[in-house]
Amino acid sequence: MAKVMMYKGFERFWHWLQAGLMISMLITGFEIHGTINWLGFETAINTHIILAWSLVGLWIFAIFWHLVTGEWKQYIPSSFGQIMVMVHYYTIGIFRNSEHPFHKTVLKKHNPLQRMAYLSLHLLISPTIWISGSFLYLFHIIRETLGLDISFMTIALVHTAAAFALLTFLIAHLYLAITTSEKPFGYVKAMITGYENEK
Amino acid sequence: MKIRFLNSFLTLFIVCNIAIVHSADTDDVNHSTADHEKFKILQETLSTGPEVTKACLTCHTEAAKQVHKTIHWQWQFTHPDTHQKLGKKNIINNFCGSIVGNYSHCTSCHAGYGWEDGNFDFTIEENVDCLVCHDTTGTYKKFPLDAGHPAYEEKSYNGIVFKVPDLNYIAQNIGKTSRKSCGVCHFYGAGGDGVKHGDLDSSLFEPDKDLDVHMDVDGLNFNCATCHTTDNHEVQGSRYTTVAKDEHGIDIPGRTNNSRATCESCHGMKPHLSNANSKINDHINKITCQTCHIPEYARGGVLTLTNWDRSEANRNSPMGKLEWDEELIPEYAWYSGNMQFTLLDDKIDPTKPVNINHFSGSYDDPNARIWPFKIMRGRQLYDKKTNNLVVFKVFGEDKAAYLKSFNWNDSIKSAMDSIGADYSGEYGFVDSTLMYWPLSHMIAPKEDALGCADCHSKEGRLKNLTGFYMPGRDNNIWLDRIGWLIVLSTLIGILLHGLGRIVFNIKRKRSK
Numbered sequence: 001m002a003k004v005m006m007y008k009g010f011e012r013f014w015h016w017l018q019a020g021l022m023i024s025m026l027i028t029g030f031e032i033h034g035t036i037n038w039l040g041f042e043t044a045i046n047t048h049i050i051l052a053w054s055l056v057g058l059w060i061f062a063i064f065w066h067l068v069t070g071e072w073k074q075y076i077p078s079s080f081g082q083i084m085v086m087v088h089y090y091t092i093g094i095f096r097n098s099e100h101p102f103h104k105t106v107l108k109k110h111n112p113l114q115r116m117a118y119l120s121l122h123l124l125i126s127p128t129i130w131i132s133g134s135f136l137y138l139f140h141i142i143r144e145t146l147g148l149d150i151s152f153m154t155i156a157l158v159h160t161a162a163a164f165a166l167l168t169f170l171i172a173h174l175y176l177a178i179t180t181s182e183k184p185f186g187y188v189k190a191m192i193t194g195y196e197n198e199k
Numbered sequence: 200m201k202i203r204f205l206n207s208f209l210t211l212f213i214v215c216n217i218a219i220v221h222s223a224d225t226d227d228v229n230h231s232t233a234d235h236e237k238f239k240i241l242q243e244t245l246s247t248g249p250e251v252t253k254a255c256l257t258c259h260t261e262a263a264k265q266v267h268k269t270i271h272w273q274w275q276f277t278h279p280d281t282h283q284k285l286g287k288k289n290i291i292n293n294f295c296g297s298i299v300g301n302y303s304h305c306t307s308c309h310a311g312y313g314w315e316d317g318n319f320d321f322t323i324e325e326n327v328d329c330l331v332c333h334d335t336t337g338t339y340k341k342f343p344l345d346a347g348h349p350a351y352e353e354k355s356y357n358g359i360v361f362k363v364p365d366l367n368y369i370a371q372n373i374g375k376t377s378r379k380s381c382g383v384c385h386f387y388g389a390g391g392d393g394v395k396h397g398d399l400d401s402s403l404f405e406p407d408k409d410l411d412v413h414m415d416v417d418g419l420n421f422n423c424a425t426c427h428t429t430d431n432h433e434v435q436g437s438r439y440t441t442v443a444k445d446e447h448g449i450d451i452p453g454r455t456n457n458s459r460a461t462c463e464s465c466h467g468m469k470p471h472l473s474n475a476n477s478k479i480n481d482h483i484n485k486i487t488c489q490t491c492h493i494p495e496y497a498r499g500g501v502l503t504l505t506n507w508d509r510s511e512a513n514r515n516s517p518m519g520k521l522e523w524d525e526e527l528i529p530e531y532a533w534y535s536g537n538m539q540f541t542l543l544d545d546k547i548d549p550t551k552p553v554n555i556n557h558f559s560g561s562y563d564d565p566n567a568r569i570w571p572f573k574i575m576r577g578r579q580l581y582d583k584k585t586n587n588l589v590v591f592k593v594f595g596e597d598k599a600a601y602l603k604s605f606n607w608n609d610s611i612k613s614a615m616d617s618i619g620a621d622y623s624g625e626y627g628f629v630d631s632t633l634m635y636w637p638l639s640h641m642i643a644p645k646e647d648a649l650g651c652a653d654c655h656s657k658e659g660r661l662k663n664l665t666g667f668y669m670p671g672r673d674n675n676i677w678l679d680r681i682g683w684l685i686v687l688s689t690l691i692g693i694l695l696h697g698l699g700r701i702v703f704n705i706k707r708k709r710s711k
Binding site for chain 2: 041042045090139157164
């Protein structure tokens, strides 16, 4: 067992900034949706737009970082069998205090279920939310200038559905990240300091 | 020290110059190249309106011919799309009904002289009234019952004394139109201050900035004609063919129709400062400027009439039941500009609210935008047998006038007969008629304009408009239910999972 730099500086910066932006956008988004009443519609939508642009900027850096460092390989899906091992662990093993079936290394820091979950976030939920979001933002141009006859309502509903998916992901992610380490908040601490024991 | 003195002097000099230039621009300086006091013909005794016009026409040879072509003279307008014959000459409203039967009273606001009945000759040039629009002295007043003539002998109406105007003095001081000259008719539509429009009343003679940013006497001080530009005496801006959506933008001479009667004519297609949120500029394709920039109408302290129930009229209450209000929130509708009217020939369904005027427009109509309206409501006379609206005689000296004999049957019969229209002899009242008046005046300072949440909320101003999805107001109830169900299930799921882990942990520790 050795303490290693599991999460590099940029990775941590990206993770936390993305977390902050997404949580803020969930709050402002649900205010625009009419669910909550806090900042007022105008402030909510202005903030939402500025945060959206910030997130797009962050994603450009993150995608570049993943590509040049090869970190994108961390998200290559595992075999079905391996995923089922994790499912078995979370549904049965964890209650019996069984040992975690996978060992974290710098080269393989995500377990098979995490790989699936993060890959879904990066390739499904996020793209849906930013494509639908930019369609809402640029609706005028898309409809008037490009002449694409798409319904504002359809885009808005897709955007809302993606927001629900993201909120669901966030809840599950927080639960697993906070409680499933050896000591509670162990993973959170690692995500802050970068250092974690490599087994 | 010297330099400072020189600086102060220069500053003072510049300030003075600006002040001079400024006052020359805004004060009542006559920019005309002709001094009408020097014209011999205007020094000869002028005792009637037509005599004045004859004198005007000796130099302005084409003026009456031009006026003859305009709606100010004809009170008739054939709609280019629907071919409906509109204009005051033809339409029915839910104020005094129609000019039919009430000519001499209504035509006191005609830009002409002598329209006393249906036989007025529209071809006579000297019957054009030049003075009502071009008087600058404020002393020219048309007598309310004399078919457009001023009082040629002193007389009174409703306790107001009408002195004989000095027509020579008025003619010698002729000038461009003003808020005053337009306002004497347009601010008093339907026979009284602010009665008809709600966004046009006597408070606009000398408005402050809060009431109207453009006409503010201490600011821009616009006249009506600053926006309602004219050519050949034809005035731009129409309620019958409203430019509900101006796509020309700023009107550059030579490229567009030289009309400044839309906001876009000066403010262009991107009127707001751009920031991260471009939505407010995008909105101009679906929302007219007036919708946000007239947060309330009838704001100048003058009440406007909102409901006129004629069924309550009798000898003791000759007008019936009138409801007045001010500082009103407009009602909103999709409007593409093609105003249509329910005319004398059109069948109505008296069991339902009847639209005196109506128009097309929807979210999907590329020519329509959301417009603010004053809706005038009323209980209105109709022919019970034929289900048509009727015209009726309110004013006049003969017994058929409602205000003389208080008999609706005689009043209707007289007016209908005069235009050869059939009347069954049995009248009733339509429970509710609605007349839509698009609002364009009383533009408030930008601080007072509507904010996003005035519409983007569940109970916002546009809650009754359908056919489109508006964030903050609309949602798909099933998407929300399913969404929250999944979120809630996840929460319960992790709670149970966590609880299970704790329980098993305790059990394990105990069994050790």
